[in-house]
Amino acid sequence: MRWSSLFIPTLRDAPAEAEAASHRLLVRGGFIRQLQSGHYSMLPLGWRVHQKVAEVVRQEMDAIGAQEFLLPAMHAASVWQTSGRWTSMGDEMFRLTDRKGGEFALGMTHEEVFATLSLELNSYRDLPQLWYQIQWKFRDEPRPKSGLLRVREFAMKDSYSFDLDDEGLDRSFQLHHAAYLRIFRRLDLDAVPVEASSGAMGGSASIEFMVESDAGEDDVALCGGCGYAANVERATAALEMVENRPSSDIPESFPTPGIRTINALAELGHPPIHQIKTLVYRIDGELALILLRGDHPFLEQKFADATGANEVVPAEADEIRDALGASPGSLGAVGVDTLPIYADEALRGRSGMTTGANEDDFHLQGVDVERDVRVDTWVDVRGILDGEACASCGEPLSVARFIEAGHIFKLGRKYSEAMGVSVLDAEGVSRVPTMGSYGIGVGRAMATVAETHHDDNGLVWPMAIAPYEVVLTVAKVDHAESMAVAESLYEELRGAGIDVLLDDRDGRAGVKFADAELVGIPLRVTIGSRGLESETLEVSSRKTGEQTNVPLKEVAAYVVNAVTAGRAANR
RNA sequence: CGGGAUGUGGCGCAGCCUGGCAGCGCACCUGCUUUGGGAGCAGGGGGUCGGCGGUUCGAAUCCGCCCAUCCCGACCA
Structure with missing residues (x-):
């Protein structure tokens, strides 16, 4: 093509709202333009890159024997009602009504629709199947950001495997795992497979393919010693022993006027590792206490995964006061028997602890967790910190920011069961196939390459996907x-x-x-x-x-x- | 949804505090000169100052409401 007749609107200055490098450069280079928040137009240059990325993905999917489909982007409500996700997806799903009053959704993902097609699988001889498409997804993201990295409308390669049994699912999963590594290598992305939380998808196991970048939205813990790699939403670390401070026979109350934070209390001689942090959350509508060591962050996703809770939201200050009689900053679990109490494993065996007294401006010291607190459930819900020791080899873990470029799930039979899929096995017995689902965002992959391939003068595309x-x-x-x-x-x-x-x-x-x-x-x-x-x-x-x-x-x-x-x- | 910020030609910004003709750089058009690292000179076109309402003789500027966009957190490819 001749540049003189192409539409390549380059800009000397990036728009003020563009922050991420990929966002600035893709806009400046005339690849994309924003229409609204989270919705981008692909200009000719951007579309060429997008198509080349999609083609790399397509080739590697075809190479593992996957078959390409194209499913509708818009689905009748009934499809999603069958799996129960019409309600569980909540505000994340775009919904619309047709002229007859029929309810529809714009597809966020296609488990239900592919599973519907799989109803025509009748025999174990039809399995395994690997099906995929490259189709637009719509998600009403609460916060689109960073250009193409997080949008509300995007092309995703999503594939689905159907197998008779767990061994088959393992094979399909491994095929995808290997294909994903090849895809990211061809895109010149240094993608690390890490253990992940399965989140809203459900299922038994999932691996994320992560690319290190400050523009990322996930923290990943990596071990340089043994290669352990996990999203912090799931990561564990060895807990170093803490010497308990001397305890007293009963917790002692002491005045702490104006002291509302872990740090303020630490300045009074109560180091965070000797404090109990008391959080009040609404768990699926019910108030509950969540206890952690003072210096440990709480990870809601870990909690949801550990307890199966769907809704994990911080309680409001007034409902906390109604339940405990004190305000955040003076809360504690000692003597509480009206609310469920969850305690992080790091508090096991701890004594000589300091915590809020459930009376404003008072704290308790000399608390023995197991003696003084009626813990209902012990859970691992703390976020691990950079430098903590690896649970398997003891080397220090590093925690850094990564972009989630791909995610593969073992779904099990959740969707096939819900949609009523079954095949006859060799004995003539009806069996429900087990599924996997596997996603790569095409535009996000493109932005991730931009994020990791540029210099002061602009973008530096790998040959494989250069416009x-x-x-x-x-x-x-x-x-x-x-x-x-x-x-x-x-x-x-x-x-x-x-x-x-x-x-x-x-x-x-x-x-x-x-x-x-x-x-x-x-x-x-x-x-x-x-x-x-x-x-x-x-x-x-x-x-x-x-x-x-x-x-x-x-x-x-x-x-x-x-x-x-x-x-x-x-x- | 919680917290922070911003909206003035296509892009980047000033003007707002202290109300009085809407400006600057880049880009664009015309002419001349220039021509291997974002040219120079001269002339020119383009703006509901995010929207609605209010205060005022007069609002980009002051007040109220709304909308949009960005950043940080909770969610995801």
């Missing part, structure tokens, strides 16, 4: 010889199947160089009178900045080689 592989930059378009050389090289490269962009704009060379770099085309051939005098053209690499003068006659072959090598990288 164009080569740009021919004509320094002076009114120089007839330059244009003639450029035209003939352009035709030759096009003929060789190279995605080549001819920058024939009547502008200054500096502007064209800057645009080529901003847009991130991997290779640039500069065509100008300077090189032509010596019968050479300058080929430069976006990634390394390396410039090579190539004899005119060899340029086409040189470029074809470089592109071919680039395409094959990481395969």
Whole structure:
């Protein structure tokens, strides 16, 4: 294509609201434009990258024997009512009503619809099946952010496996696991598989593919020693022994006027590790106390996973006061027997603790957790901290920010059962297939590459997904010889199947160089009178900045080689 | 939903406090010069100042409500 006739609206300044590097550069480079919060238009350049990412995914899915479908994006309510998710998905689901008053949803994911199709599987001989699609998903995200990283409308490759038994599911899961590693490698993403919480999907096991980036939204714990890797929503760590402070026979109340925080209490000589943090939550509508060591953060997701609770929300100050007679900052569990009490495992065996007295401006010291608190349920709900020891090898764990680029789930029979799927096994017995589901967000993958592949001058696309592989930059378009050389090289490269962009704009060379770099085309051939005098053209690499003068006659072959090598990288 | 912030030509911003002709840079159009790293000069086009209401002789500016957008947290590919 000729740059002069393309719509590539590059910007010198990024919009003020763009914060993440990928967001700024994708907008500046003319790849995307926002329509509303969480909804982006793909401009020609952006759509080319998007399609190339999708094609990499498609090839690797096909390679494990998966079959491509395309399902409706809009679903009748009844489909979701059958699985129970019409209600459980809550506000996250976009809903609409047709002219006849019928209720519909825009699909957030497609377990139900694929499971409906699987009703036509009749025999164990039909299994296993691996089905996928690349389709738009709609999620009423509470907070879209960071450009393409978190949006309300996005293309997702979602696949689903149907197997007779657990061994089959393991195989399908492993096939996906391996395919995902290949996909991310081809995208030049350093994706780490980590143990994850299954969240709203349910199911027995799930692995997230995480790419380290400050723009991420998840914290992941990694062990440099044994390779343990887990989302902090699930991660555990070895707990170092804490020497209990001397305890008293009964908890002693002492005045703490104005003391409302762990830190303030610490300044009075009660270190956080010797404090009990008391949180009041509404768990599926019921108030409950959750106790942690003073220095430990509470992770709601861990709690939900451990207890099976759906709704885990902090209680309001007035309901806390009604229940305990004190305000946050002075709360404790000693003597409480009207509310369920959950305690984090880190409090087991602890004594000599300090906690709120359920009376404003008073705390208790000398508390022995197991003697003085009526714990109903012990749970592991604390967030682990950077530097804690790995539970399996003792080396320090590092905790860092990651982008969730893919997620694979063992679903089990939740959806197949709900939708009434069954096949006959070899003995003629009816069996419910077990399912897996596997997702990669295409736009998010694209943004993740942008996030991890850029420099001060702009984007640096890997050859595999670059919008164009080569740009021919004509320094002076009114120089007839330059244009003639450029035209003939352009035709030759096009003929060789190279995605080549001819920058024939009547502008200054500096502007064209800057645009080529901003847009991130991997290779640039500069065509100008300077090189032509010596019968050479300058080929430069976006990634390394390396410039090579190539004899005119060899340029086409040189470029074809470089592109071919680039395409094959990481395969 | 809780907390913080912002809305002024396509993009980046000033003006607002202290009410009085809507400005600057980039981009865009025309002409001349320039031409291998975001050119120079001259001329020019483009703005319901987020919306509605109020105060006032007069509102971008003051007051109220609403909307939108961004950032931090709870949720997800």
